[in-house]
Amino acid sequence: MNPTKPSSHRVTVLIIFFLILSLAGCDAFVRKFTRKRKTENITPVEMVLAPEEYKPPVISKEDAYRQYFLYWKSWHDELIDSLGRNSSQKKQLSCVDEEIKNLQEVRRLLNETKQKKLDVYLAKLKDLREQIKQDIYGINLARHRSGAENLRRGIMRDFSYQKVKNDLI
Numbered sequence: 381m382n383p384t385k386p387s388s389h390r391v392t393v394l395i396i397f398f399l400i401l402s403l404a405g406c407d408a409f410v411r412k413f414t415r416k417r418k419t420e421n422i423t424p425v426e427m428v429l430a431p432e433e434y435k436p437p438v439i440s441k442e443d444a445y446r447q448y449f450l451y452w453k454s455w456h457d458e459l460i461d462s463l464g465r466n467s468s469q470k471k472q473l474s475c476v477d478e479e480i481k482n483l484q485e486v487r488r489l490l491n492e493t494k495q496k497k498l499d500v501y502l503a504k505l506k507d508l509r510e511q512i513k514q515d516i517y518g519i520n521l522a523r524h525r526s527g528a529e530n531l532r533r534g535i536m537r538d539f540s541y542q543k544v545k546n547d548l549i
Contacts, residue, residue: 441548445489446541452482456532463525466518476509486539494539494547501535 439447459475461467480502487498508527515524537543 441489442541442545445486445544445548448482448485448489449539449541452479452486452535453532455479455482456528456535460525460528460532463521463528466521469512469516469518472512472524473509476505476512480505480509483535489548490544491547491549494544497538501531501538504531 455475455478459472459479462472462475483498483502483505487495487502490498504527508524508531511520511527512524515521
């Protein structure tokens with residue numbers, strides 16, 4: 381028997397020994413890292429959801445007018461800005477749509493004579509929207525901007541709160 385070469389019997393015994401050791405160690409390893417179950421029996425609490433209706437705050441017609449007029453002014457300024465810096469046509473059209481929506485809310489708060497006067501500006505604004513929509517390549521942006529500035533001046537002059545506070549319904 382050669383001392384440098386282990387016998388096949390020794391190799392088999394060593395392999396069996398390592399297998400037994402590793403199998404025994406795996407079970408302890410698994411038990412060590414598995415989550416323990418809670419011993420307490422906690423009954424789950426059922427959530428009861430009761431729908432609650434939230435009513436919007438009631439605001440006066442003066443505050444509503446100022447609010448919608450401010451929204452219109454902000455959107456109109458955004459339109460003029462977007463026409464000046466050559467923004468996308470989609471942005472310009474969305475600004476005009478929001479303006480129209482807010483001016484229609486303003487119109488709803490006015491008496492009939494002021495409504496007719498505002499209808500003229502609404503028609504001009506809708507016309508401006510169509511011109512922007514048809515100007516796909518943005519060739520007439522300067523003209524659209526000039527028209528928007530004229531509309532702004534006219535609406536600010538005729539429909540500022542100080543001018544229409546007695547015409548609110």
